[in-house]
Amino acid sequence: MPKALVRRLIAAALLAAAFPCLAAALLTAAFPLWAQQYPSRPIRFIAPFPPGGGVDIVARAVGEKLSLRLGQPVVVENKPGAGTTIGTEAAAKSAPDGYTLLVGPIGSQAIVHHMHPKRGFDIQRDFAPVLRIGYGTIVFVVPAASRAASVKDFVALAKGSPGKYTFASSGVGALIHLTGEMFQQAAAIELTHVPYKGTTQILPDLLDGRVDMALDSLPAYIPHLKSGKLRALAVASRGRSTLMPELPTMAEAGVPGVVSQTDYALYAPAATPREIVVLLNRETNAVLRLDELRAKLAGQGIEVTGGTPESLRAELAEEVAKWGRVIAQANIKPE
DSSP, X not given: OOHHHHHXXXXXXXXXXXXXXXXXXXXXXXXXXXXXXXXXXXXXXXXXXXXXXXXXXXXXXXXXXXXXXXXXXXXXXXOOOTTTHHHHHHHHTSOSSSSEEEEEEHHHHHHHHHHOTTOSOOTTTSEEEEEEEEEEEEEEEEETTOSOSSHHHHHHHHHHSXXXXXXXXXSTTSHHHHHHHHHHHHHTOOOEEEEOSSHHHHHXXXXXXXXXXXXXXXXXXXXXXXXXXXXEEEEOSSSOOSSSTTSOBXXXXXXXXXXXXXXXXXXXXXXXXXXXXXXXXXXXXXHHXXXXXXXXXXXXXXXXXXXXXXXXXXXXXXXXXXXXXXXXXXXXXXX
């Protein structure tokens, strides 16, 4: 908060007791008109993915509760396409007034930074971070018949037969593909990449053992893990998942340096006034503490975190650097 604004607030508070008639006027004068009125109309969340996915689920769940606190509707607009760049660019070029915000994945946006050099925005330059909402767990999963009972077992098998073992992904250059590349680099092994169009296409081949492993988002695999048709060996998140706390992290499983999550975050256009960003951060953090919301997102495999604009900015910078290294080492060419 600007120092001048702080001084005016303190002055208003000190004078309030002695001059109650002046208190309201002084407090009103302390805030710009837009801050007194915000929000005075509906807020738009742009989700750069189709309906039904993780980003859409997060945007709608958070928006529903946030609208109750702010007293204005929060409308989710899905703008998928071109590796999230269509929706993200639309948000970046929106008026910086707090009425158009972006709900997007941190890791995927960081990858876009490297894989789409002709995009019309820069995720670090053109956005004001509001907060990290939460994350979805990425799990290391193998067929039930796999000879690997642990990540170390899989690494040993792969080292013994370079290029023989396969890993599935949801497409070249996507987060899941690059997580697999990160695993190969950290473990010093050579796998064969098998790209699919999505998890629904991966599952049949993984269940039948036609592909040897995947590092993919947990929720779609839970029924098959519970039935014993697939086996989870570890999670790629920073810490253990509360959804499957028995699983070690990749570091605990013997392969440090593999950290990947489907993070979700809220951003505003870069020139959005600081006071609005602070208000949105405070109110969204309050929403994320609601047991009902946390339970709803947990049912979708999403763990809530919350946080500050500063911590999100730092994490985004870290992700941009991290995925840049993975892409360069794997020699993946941008589109």
